[in-house]
Amino acid sequence: MPFLLLLIIFIPEVSAVSGASSGKILDNPWDHSPITVYIDDKNTPLHYSPTYYRQVEKALEYWEEGGNGNLDYTPVFEIINSEEADISIRWVENLESIEGAPSGVAGYARPRVSGDRFVRVDVVLEVGNYQGKGWRQYGDSTMLTISKHELGHALGLGHSNNRRDIMYPQYEMRDNINPILLSKYGGLLSAAGLIALIILLFLGISWQYSRRKRKKLENECFNEDR
Structure with missing residues (x-):
């Protein structure tokens, strides 16, 4: 405000x-x-x-x-x-x-x-x-x-x-x-930000892996039906 x-x-x-x-x-x-x-x-x-x-x-x-x-x-x-x-x-x-x-x-x-x-x-x-x-x-x-x-x-x-x-x-x-709070807890905030970034990257990689695996299974099922 x-x-x-x-x-x-x-x-x-x-x-x-x-x-x-x-x-x-x-x-x-x-x-x-x-x-x-x-x-x-x-x-x-x-x-x-x-x-x-x-x-x-x-x-x-x-x-x-x-x-x-x-x-x-x-x-x-x-x-x-x-x-x-x-x-x-x-x-x-x-x-x-x-x-x-x-x-x-x-x-x-x-x-x-x-x-x-x-x-x-x-x-x-x-x-x-x-x-x-x-x-x-x-x-x-x-x-x-x-x-x-x-x-x-x-x-x-x-x-x-x-x-x-x-x-x-x-x-x-x-x-x-607040510069005083930033000086006291800036390190913790940076660490928390890094951890959050790692988690997001992990979730992104996991999603890509799951997507490829699901697509592979769909292709195999489609070929069997044919």
Whole structure:
């Protein structure tokens, strides 16, 4: 069942916000390159999956390769092990319960601005949300989408009105594979799949053998009757 997630940005009053049609907060918010990034995979919540780190790396690669095509510059990132990085990324269990965010918000970017430049951007991503009373863990594909979106804000992009654009402020999360369960039981699932395949092959071979044997008997009976 689809579940709608909201993606937001906190825009400081001092920032120069462009018109809604441009979809930009700042045209070129960074005055240097590479843009340093700190990914906090140490202070993580209970349901954090180690696979999320790779999704952030893929999101960085996405923007380095051009992203949605709306940037006027080509960003170059450098991941460093320092909280003093230009962009700091961390995870929380749930934004609504931990930081009082509106219901359904899956991530946010909070830039600190000086003049017409970003000084620092804090990106916070949640690892899951509540659907009714039940907890729903985000899969890797959802985390990748959220990461791409919030990094777009960190590069100066605002929200888009195009539903197909990564910067559209809503994301419809469909059935997703829980990465924690996959890491725990992936081996068992693979083994079960292999066993099922062997059984299907055996049944197929047995059916072919029985079919040939039945046809042979039918031919013998037909010849005797003649």
